[in-house]
Amino acid sequence: MACHRLDGFLVVARENIFYLNGFSGDDSWLLITAEREILITDFRFQEQADANLPPECEVSLRSRKSLSAKTAELCRKLSLKKIGFEERYLSYHKFHLLKKALKSRELRPAGDLVEVLRMIKDPEEIDLLRRSARMTTRVLSMAMKGLTSAMTESDLAGRVNIGLLRDGGRSAFPPIVAVGARSSQPHAIASCHHLEEENILLIDLGAESEAYNSDMTRTFVLGNFPRKFKTIYRAVLGAQKKAIRSIRLGVPASLIDGAARGYLEERGYGSYFGHSLGHGVGLEVHERPVISSRSRDIIKKGMVFTVEPGVYIPGWGGIRIEDTVLVTENGYEILTEYPKDLESMVIKRNLKR
């Protein structure tokens, strides 16, 4: 705040508020000044705020006033002149309501102050992320055990969803289960396609456990795999391993992306890898750091992000291998420990029906 010469900073993103003080209600903003921290909320979340907030955080109920009107009232009382806000989360509409209510006080975009803090996970967060990752691998193991060839993509997605609930978490996002040529859609929606008809089975899943997420993809092959699968699988796995091995403190995130991308380009698959290599994982499934060719983030200890190269060939299919990785003092730790060598990906054809 001092850098930005702000008298106050308005946190509007739900995850950012939760990160700062543990409050998880909706429709609430957090006003921070050099001395005070005030949650602006309403009746519906009053008891939750009273019970969960640390003592230094005050609660201000907006009653019948709008969030903007109540915030402006507080800014007036506290004589705040320059108020920063989170421009990525405040809608154009709410910005204008607030600006109008604030009258001559200055309201200025102040970037991602909290997101930058959230990039570096503390030991407690790392513990939660590790648990979330373990839940993900455990549930995938269970889901794969019960596989039958009569199952559809949706059935398998359902098993993942139910497995995560049973394990005390829930799906961080609707699992992507895509068979055959459908696996070339990086964000395919699980459908009624049967497993038995196809060779490729791509599963992208993640647990949300105690507010922290994880994200993992494995691509299996059903029955005898075509030579093409083998070649591409090895290229994607090689690219992923190369990228993971390039993780070290102080390296630009773009270099990690470049390691995988270069590896695939050398093998002629560059044009089939159309998305960025990865993304931070924490309170959100997609957060900072950005792991892409254009990222300006620098790798630091305590960052947690995905490494997920893929080769997608329309009409044939896609192969993606994704892990959630923690940056450590001396390199990295893969949080989603699930086999990914080619042999482990083969599912026998004689599945029971």
Added chain:
Amino acid sequence: MACHRLDGFLVVARENIFYLNGFSGDDSWLLITAEREILITDFRFQEQADANLPPECEVSLRSRKSLSAKTAELCRKLSLKKIGFEERYLSYHKFHLLKKALKSRELRPAGDLVEVLRMIKDPEEIDLLRRSARMTTRVLSMAMKGLTSAMTESDLAGRVNIGLLRDGGRSAFPPIVAVGARSSQPHAIASCHHLEEENILLIDLGAESEAYNSDMTRTFVLGNFPRKFKTIYRAVLGAQKKAIRSIRLGVPASLIDGAARGYLEERGYGSYFGHSLGHGVGLEVHERPVISSRSRDIIKKGMVFTVEPGVYIPGWGGIRIEDTVLVTENGYEILTEYPKDLESMVIKRNLKR
């Protein structure tokens, strides 16, 4: 668009895009002009777009360009001068990126054009909403059958989540399960409180089934109910019935809210009913129309919304009764058919452990 004198309208809300053309990918915008409809998306959603979009909707891939840059390029090619956008959904940040990319072209907030269309459900949507509501009531019935006094709020929420998945849907929102005094928090988070320790059991749940949502709350009493429960329950139920009976074509939504609020005020509970009476339900759990004292929406045929009065007494508990209701030619149809008379709310104390 003609009213607003726009050459183009940019749809940025995911649900609005889905409503218009069935596309459900992320990070995509839809540009509409008098003649054309262009989905601006990227590689990840290309196949999904090709497979799902109606033939009149074109697809424009942004490749390595940002959404704003690609949109500006299209606006230039189509010689659009005034472009409307959805100010409630576009962030301040993206607005500025787009404005910069558009240079001298005018970018103006154009309100909730699509949300207004979405308020009136067509027969196909009503069918889906009815199915979603039936799933909700069916799953609550099943969850309540297996109740044991050793269960916690979280256990019961888990049963609801799993039940909805098994039934082919999923939770539209994390179910609210709150026992005893915790039920006075309208948005309580299911915790490890045991059922057996308390008298009141409030459950607020909803299915999402084929993209359409439903929303229902019931408040049960465990064992012999205190006189206070009986009195307040009857007041809330009376208020809900009065509000529902006041639904008819052409009436202001604020009047429906007023019917319930007035009923509770007459009985001395006005100050314990701190939220608005209801909200529209459709592709989102909360959408237009707004059913509150300040709403300007007018009741029309095909609207679907909740009617959910509640009385919340801190330290004692809360009672809320909520149904999802469809507006018909001659009045209304309650979609969430689940018993709510006082007698049906009693759960015997001798639950098996």
